[in-house]
Structures are given as C-alpha cells and as structure tokens.
Amino acid sequence: MKTPIRVAVTGAAGQIGYSLLFRIASGAVFGPEQPVILHLIEIEPALPALNGVVMELQDCAFPLLKGIVPTADLNEGFKGVNWAFLVGSVPRKAGMERKDLLSINGKIFIGQGKAIAANAAPDIRVLVVGNPCNTNCLIAMNNAKSIPADRWFAMTMLDQNRAVTQLALKAGVDTTDVSGLAIWGNHSSTMYPDYFNAKIGGKPVPEVIKHELWFKETFIPTVQQRGAAIIKARGLSSAASAANAAIETVRNLVNPTPAGHVFSVAVCSDGSYGIEKGLIFSYPIVSDGKSWKIVQGLPLGDFSKEKIAATEKELKEEKALVAELLG
C-alpha cells in the first residue's frame, strides 16, 4: 500500500465540500491505489456542521481514507499537505462592490498563502476554487513566495465543461466528440471559450456548426452566464458540477493528457500569447503527469484576440485593486 497523501480542503462544510470530499476519499482524484488523509479546514462557526461531514465520511468506511483532520487552525490544517483545494471564501452579498469582495477574500488568501508556505509538504500544489478564484490565487501565491509559481492553479474547468456540453448539444454529438476546447482568462463573465481551436469529431468546430451568429449570440453568453442561470433555477450556486470540475482539474494535472486534447486551468502567466507575466490566467494546458505546459502556437483571429484582451484587462484591474495585498 502506498503512503497516504495529505489533501486539504478549505470551506469543507460548504456546498462544494459536500460533493468534493466524498469523491476524493473514494479515489476519484488520485486513483484507486492512493490512500489519502483529509485535512478539513473551516472557520470556527462552521465547526459543528463540519463535525457532521466528518461523521458522514466515517460512515462511508472508505478503504482509501486513512485519517481526517478537521480544524479551524490554518497551521494544523496545512501541516504536511501535498495538495490543497482552496474552496472556502465569502460570497458576494447584495450591495457589495467587487472591490469589497476582493478585499474581504484577499485577506483570507494572504493568511492561507502564508500558512501553506510555512507548513505544507515540499511538493505542495494548490487549486483555488473560491471566487474570485484567479485573483485569490494571485494573492495566495504572492504571499507564499517560497513555493514555485508553477504549483498554483485557479479553476476554469467548470467553464470548459459547460462549453463542451453546449457545443455537443448544438451539433447533436456526444461530449466525447468535442476536443481542444479551452477557456482563456478570468473565471468570470469575461472568460473566453475559444471555439475556433476546438474540434468536433476531429473537424474544426466552425466547419461543423456553420452558424456564426449562434456562437456570438448564444454560445458565449450561455457559457459566461451559466453560473447565474443555475442560481436562478436552483436557488443555490452550482456545487456538484463545481466539485466535479475541481476533481477533473487535479486529475488532468496528475495524469498525462491524451494526444489531441487540452484542458483549461488558470496558471501563473509566463507572458505566453502576450499576456502580462504573473497574472493567473486560464490557458489551454497539457500535462505529462508531472509537469504542465501552456500549448503554444495556436492561431488567434481578431475576434479571439479582442475577447482575450478584454479578460486580461479585467484581471489587471482586479490585480490593481488588491495591489497592497500582494506582499
């Protein structure tokens, strides 16, 4: 039996946590051979609810689950951790400006970044899910400078999955027939799902769906506004699909990407495609199971360039708003 890895999840008593933890414990992320110890991090008032989640995890008798560390102490929570899912954050409330949200959550991610740097295992990797996830990730990364920049990720996989399904539905094909679709930029309503470089059954998407207006008037807005549509329908934000996307993101990073495929995750930009270096920007990514790289040389037309510039501009604005939190 392999040595267990330690996996931290913040916001563990929340909606996403409730879907995510059981799948991590069942082997859905790190495989059926890899035991895990779960570090469940919450704020003090949520500890009673977290205790209920711990009891349910125990009641599953998962063969791979070798320990549970429920805590509100960040040092204990990140001690020896190999992977951290930073899910917990404060939701935007009525009347709250984006600046206020960035500042409230920014402070959380300063503390978490510092605690990760001080306590985590040398191979720590971090996926930020809590919104605004790109900028929260930027803050945590900049407050944990001893951890290499290529270990920090923010989640855009849910947007990719949403886009793939919309293309498959429109073309009347299976989702597995769609490849190469990546999200560029911020996980926000400015994200850009690049359908030009995606394929359906091996053919460029615009050659299969010959309906240019549909992409601009229906596809992009549907993907960009899907989160709001789910809140409207369910009365709650997307949680099971978000947990699923977090699982897929890490699985994509720790396994080799199949030939002809890419996946989306926001990483620390190295300046590829002219994006400002250091921004946490979603790109098409491939992995060899150990390290990842940004797919280079993709053709981008004027429309794509305009959309990518708009989402980069938003990320630069967010960065300027949190400048004093960047250490």
Ligand code: NAI
């Ligand atoms: P939720 O409100 O159900 O749960 C959040 C949990 O985080 C709560 O239990 C709360 O007590 C905890 N929390 C708050 N501050 C914390 C802190 N400083 N340390 C540890 N825990 C803390 O929210 P839900 O639905 O689970 O969503 C979590 C986050 O994920 C939200 O920010 C949401 O916007 C984001 N999200 C991101 C998506 C993406 O694609 N990147 C998709 C869907 C949601």
